[in-house]
Amino acid sequence: MKSFLAMTTEERQAAYQQEKAAFEALKAKGLKLDMSRGKPGAEQLDLVIGLQTVIQTNEECFDGDLDCRNYGNLMGIPSCRKLWADILGVKVEQVMAAGNASLNLMYDTISKAYTHGLLHSDKPWCKLEKVKWLCPAPGYDRHFFVSETFGMELIPVPMTDDGPDMDVVETLIQDPQVKGMWCVPKYSNPTGCIYSDEVVNRIASMKPAAKDFLLMWDNAYCIHEFDGDFVPFPDIIGLCEKYGNPDMVVEFASTSKVTLPGAGVACMATSEANMKYFMKLLGFQTIGYDKMNQLRHVRFLKDKENTLALMKKHAAVLKPKFDAVVNGLERELGPLEIAKWSHPKGGYFVSLDVLSGTAKRTVALCKEAGVVMTPAGNPFPYGKDPADSNIRIAPSLPPKAELEAAVEVLCVCAKLAALEKLLAE
Amino acid sequence: MKSFLAMTTEERQAAYQQEKAAFEALKAKGLKLDMSRGKPGAEQLDLVIGLQTVIQTNEECFDGDLDCRNYGNLMGIPSCRKLWADILGVKVEQVMAAGNASLNLMYDTISKAYTHGLLHSDKPWCKLEKVKWLCPAPGYDRHFFVSETFGMELIPVPMTDDGPDMDVVETLIQDPQVKGMWCVPKYSNPTGCIYSDEVVNRIASMKPAAKDFLLMWDNAYCIHEFDGDFVPFPDIIGLCEKYGNPDMVVEFASTSKVTLPGAGVACMATSEANMKYFMKLLGFQTIGYDKMNQLRHVRFLKDKENTLALMKKHAAVLKPKFDAVVNGLERELGPLEIAKWSHPKGGYFVSLDVLSGTAKRTVALCKEAGVVMTPAGNPFPYGKDPADSNIRIAPSLPPKAELEAAVEVLCVCAKLAALEKLLAE
Numbered sequence: 001m002k003s004f005l006a007m008t009t010e011e012r013q014a015a016y017q018q019e020k021a022a023f024e025a026l027k028a029k030g031l032k033l034d035m036s037r038g039k040p041g042a043e044q045l046d047l048v049i050g051l052q053t054v055i056q057t058n059e060e061c062f063d064g065d066l067d068c069r070n071y072g073n074l075m076g077i078p079s080c081r082k083l084w085a086d087i088l089g090v091k092v093e094q095v096m097a098a099g100n101a102s103l104n105l106m107y108d109t110i111s112k113a114y115t116h117g118l119l120h121s122d123k124p125w126c127k128l129e130k131v132k133w134l135c136p137a138p139g140y141d142r143h144f145f146v147s148e149t150f151g152m153e154l155i156p157v158p159m160t161d162d163g164p165d166m167d168v169v170e171t172l173i174q175d176p177q178v179k180g181m182w183c184v185p186k187y188s189n190p191t192g193c194i195y196s197d198e199v200v201n202r203i204a205s206m207k208p209a210a211k212d213f214l215l216m217w218d219n220a221y222c223i224h225e226f227d228g229d230f231v232p233f234p235d236i237i238g239l240c241e242k243y244g245n246p247d248m249v250v251e252f253a254s255t256s257k258v259t260l261p262g263a264g265v266a267c268m269a270t271s272e273a274n275m276k277y278f279m280k281l282l283g284f285q286t287i288g289y290d291k292m293n294q295l296r297h298v299r300f301l302k303d304k305e306n307t308l309a310l311m312k313k314h315a316a317v318l319k320p321k322f323d324a325v326v327n328g329l330e331r332e333l334g335p336l337e338i339a340k341w342s343h344p345k346g347g348y349f350v351s352l353d354v355l356s357g358t359a360k361r362t363v364a365l366c367k368e369a370g371v372v373m374t375p376a377g378n379p380f381p382y383g384k385d386p387a388d389s390n391i392r393i394a395p396s397l398p399p400k401a402e403l404e405a406a407v408e409v410l411c412v413c414a415k416l417a418a419l420e421k422l423l424a425e
Numbered sequence: 426m427k428s429f430l431a432m433t434t435e436e437r438q439a440a441y442q443q444e445k446a447a448f449e450a451l452k453a454k455g456l457k458l459d460m461s462r463g464k465p466g467a468e469q470l471d472l473v474i475g476l477q478t479v480i481q482t483n484e485e486c487f488d489g490d491l492d493c494r495n496y497g498n499l500m501g502i503p504s505c506r507k508l509w510a511d512i513l514g515v516k517v518e519q520v521m522a523a524g525n526a527s528l529n530l531m532y533d534t535i536s537k538a539y540t541h542g543l544l545h546s547d548k549p550w551c552k553l554e555k556v557k558w559l560c561p562a563p564g565y566d567r568h569f570f571v572s573e574t575f576g577m578e579l580i581p582v583p584m585t586d587d588g589p590d591m592d593v594v595e596t597l598i599q600d601p602q603v604k605g606m607w608c609v610p611k612y613s614n615p616t617g618c619i620y621s622d623e624v625v626n627r628i629a630s631m632k633p634a635a636k637d638f639l640l641m642w643d644n645a646y647c648i649h650e651f652d653g654d655f656v657p658f659p660d661i662i663g664l665c666e667k668y669g670n671p672d673m674v675v676e677f678a679s680t681s682k683v684t685l686p687g688a689g690v691a692c693m694a695t696s697e698a699n700m701k702y703f704m705k706l707l708g709f710q711t712i713g714y715d716k717m718n719q720l721r722h723v724r725f726l727k728d729k730e731n732t733l734a735l736m737k738k739h740a741a742v743l744k745p746k747f748d749a750v751v752n753g754l755e756r757e758l759g760p761l762e763i764a765k766w767s768h769p770k771g772g773y774f775v776s777l778d779v780l781s782g783t784a785k786r787t788v789a790l791c792k793e794a795g796v797v798m799t800p801a802g803n804p805f806p807y808g809k810d811p812a813d814s815n816i817r818i819a820p821s822l823p824p825k826a827e828l829e830a831a832v833e834v835l836c837v838c839a840k841l842a843a844l845e846k847l848l849a850e
Contacts, residue, residue, distance in 0.1 A: 037496070039495055039496050040495065042492070045483070045486075045492070045494045045495065046483045049481075049482065049483050049486075052478075052480045052481060052486075052717075053477075053478050053481050055477045055478075056474075056477060056478050057474065058470070058471045058474050061470075061474075061477075067467070067470070068687060068688070069470045069685045069686065069687055069688060070464055070465065070470065070685075070686050070687055071462070071464050071681075071686040071687055072687070073687075099524055099525070099715070100524070100714065100715040101711045101712060101713070101714075103710070103711055103712060104710055104711040107709060107710040107711070108710075111536060111540060111710075114540055114551075115536060115539055115540060115551065115575065116574070124551075126539075126540065126549075126551040126552075127551075142709075142712075145709050146709055146710075149541070149706070149709045150540065256496075260494045260495075260717060261494065261495050261496040261712075262493060262494055262495055262496055262497070262498075262712075262713055262714075262715060262716045262717065263493070263494060263715045263716065263717035263718065281574070284532060284567075284570050284571055284574045285528070285529055285532040285533075285536075285571075286526045286528055286529040286532070287526060287528060287567075287686075287687075288526070288687055289525065289526075289687075290524070290525040290687060290688045290715065290718065291687045291688065292477075292685060292687065292688035293688065293715065293718065
């Protein structure tokens with residue numbers, strides 16, 4: 001195939017007719033496919049059925065002396081806190097093991113900044129005239145929604161292959177109204193990049209004007225390689241401390257994509273001073289998280305090494321799916337010069353950039369042909385992609401055959417949308 | 426024994442010497458007993474070990490077509506919503522099945538009123554100059570803490586044997602700054618009273634000046650009889666609707682004292698209009714609660730009838746413990762005219778009123794003798810019992826022998842404190 005950009009108008013018209021016919025043929029199939037959300041597939045869920053029967057007797061309900069069935073222990077059970085400390089490379093004292101959803105912990109952290117203020121806040125953020133928030137984009141839509149629901153002004157920061165553009169960040173944080181930033185440091189959602197050591201060090205050593213600046217460090221994919229061995233990552237809490245920002249960061253992780261998305265164990269890690277502050281506030285919100293599920297996880301996952309071995313099993317399921325997406329894009333769009341895409345080795349997404357101005361149209365055409373994609377623009381603050389170019393692809397849920405069919409549809413739609421635009425110019 | 430009130434000074438002095446000696450003898454035993462919190466005892470926890478193995482295969486992880494292992498379904502799984510609807514006598518559409526803690530749901534409800542406002546609010550409560558809150562007292566300390574942490578002014582309302590004093594409530598709600606009220610309608614914490622039908626109807630038909638008045642209906646002990654058969658209760662949501670207040674009430678319950686305190690399933694029930702409003706806000710906070718634990722509960726509890734049968738087993742454990750407390754109080758304090766106490770048939774507490782002005786002293790003496798009680802005053806707003814008279818007794822956790830020893834200590838301390846006061850007058 002020839003580059004669309006290099007084609008004459010006549011060639012583009014011919015290509016358009018061809019893709020239009022292909023589109024109509026696909027549409028006629030009445031497909032019902034979904035590449036919209038990063039949900040693990042059934043084969044992955046089946047890997048962890050052992051969780052459900054790992055505790056069988058009353059005697060097994062204890063973590064040391066602690067009866068995990070009863071009330072209490074807001075910080076979580078000791079063995080689960082230790083497992084998370086090992087995985088994240090932080091101190092046990094810095095970790096709280098919690099409920100089933102790290103998003104919930106993130107929301108609650110920001111909610112408490114809003115209602116009560118943080119450790120170094122002069123007053124609750126709800127009493128401030130304006131709060132601004134840095135959103136490296138493309139990023140995770142649910143992060144941005146949390147900031148938005150608390151009325152914050154979302155400020156996009158360009159993403160590079162090494163993480164957020166730190167020149168931009170370092171300028172923006174001189175504004176005292178800028179109170180925080182979202183980060184997904186490893187296999188960033190959706191580009192799949194890993195923040196470089198240089199970027200992580202620049203982040204940890206920031207000197208924000210706001211003394212209660214909150215670095216939201218969502219380490220969602222900390223052990224989520226699907227291609228190759230576990231890649232170690234720096235301890236952001238230790239780094240922030242080293243650079244004189246001991247209470248700036250709160251780190252989050254969960255087993256949602258290690259064990260079960262709806263029934264895993266999330267954790268939060270931060271300085272001991274922050275933890276003490278949050279515990280005081282959290283003590284009004286709940287008596288404790290589900291300690292039986294924490295215990296179930298510790299008994300099943302055992303330790304970091306065994307958890308990494310489980311991740312290899314997930315990888316064996318995921319790698320062929322990601323290959324199907326990337327190979328499909330390469331085969332169908334490679335020579336056309338209308339798109340580029342990420343080649344992640346972990347995480348849950350492929351980030352596709354189609355011809356500028358055609359992402360919305362491409363996703364609309366996909367929908368017409370029975371393929372649900374994440375809405376174009378979603379990975380950007382307020383759902384607005386300035387270039388209308390980015391499409392997030394989530395390959396994990398559909399079986400491989402469905403995925404191949406869906407990628408075929410996506411490519412035809414991207415081509416059709418590009419040709420429509422080029423012909424209209 | 427003679428009434429302390431009828432004694433001469435000399436008789437009181439003699440009684441004082443006697444109780445003082447008894448106190449020192451108990452103190453010398455080096456006891457370590459706890460009647461401070463409403464935690465189920467080990468024997469109760471052992472009743473539900475079947476929960477842990479009720480799901481064993483991947484196929485069993487489905488609720489109908491719904492895979493409970495994956496993300497989604499914020500309202501909870503259909504079968505669990507139905508079980509709660511049956512127990513509470515409300516419509517399935519009015520119920521959300523959630524995580525392990527109803528306190529968390531209550532906090533989140535009030536937090537959202539504070540950060541976003543309720544369905545009928547003009548603005549978020551954090552933007553108001555002042556919010557006042559009605560606290561029937563004695564009541565549940567954790568309720569009052571939630572209101573207090575959001576800066577509300579707590580207004581005590583006297584409790585009667587039939588529930589809150591509605592003459593007082595009906596006057597107070599004419600103030601538009603009064604935005605809500607805590608209620609534990611059945612086996613109220615700590616008095617154990619059941620709100621009468623008249624009181625419940627007066628509550629449901631209130632006409633508060635605040636159009637976004639929030640009735641927090643914590644039905645914590647809805648099926649928690651330990652003496653006698655299940656006592657039916659009115660559907661507060663239907664009643665509020667009948668009286669033209671369809672969106673005034675949110676009801677809460679949980680299996681914390683049916684299955685496991687740390688790992689049960691909580692629920693929230695309210696009008697469909699309210700539910701729609703809350704779901705929109707909750708959707709930013711979490712992708713969903715732990716559906717596997719919901720499924721585990723449905724498979725184990727089966728239905729309302731079977732759940733009530735389980736409650737009879739709890740009753741068989743609890744009744745002798747409550748008898749030990751009430752009989753001990755009767756035996757030791759009965760003739761003395763310095764105390765009265767509740768005679769509950771359900772719930773988790775006995776409410777003891779000692780001689781006015783001696784509750785704090787009694788609890789301090791208990792502590793000295795190795796018996797931990799709930800701090801005196803805790804069941805009142807700001808921890809302040811105006812009469813310094815009320816002491817909450819939680820008989821559920823200690824084994825019966827320990828409980829009898831603890832009650833003995835409590836009675837000696839109550840007598841000693843009373844005699845100290847009477848002799849000083």
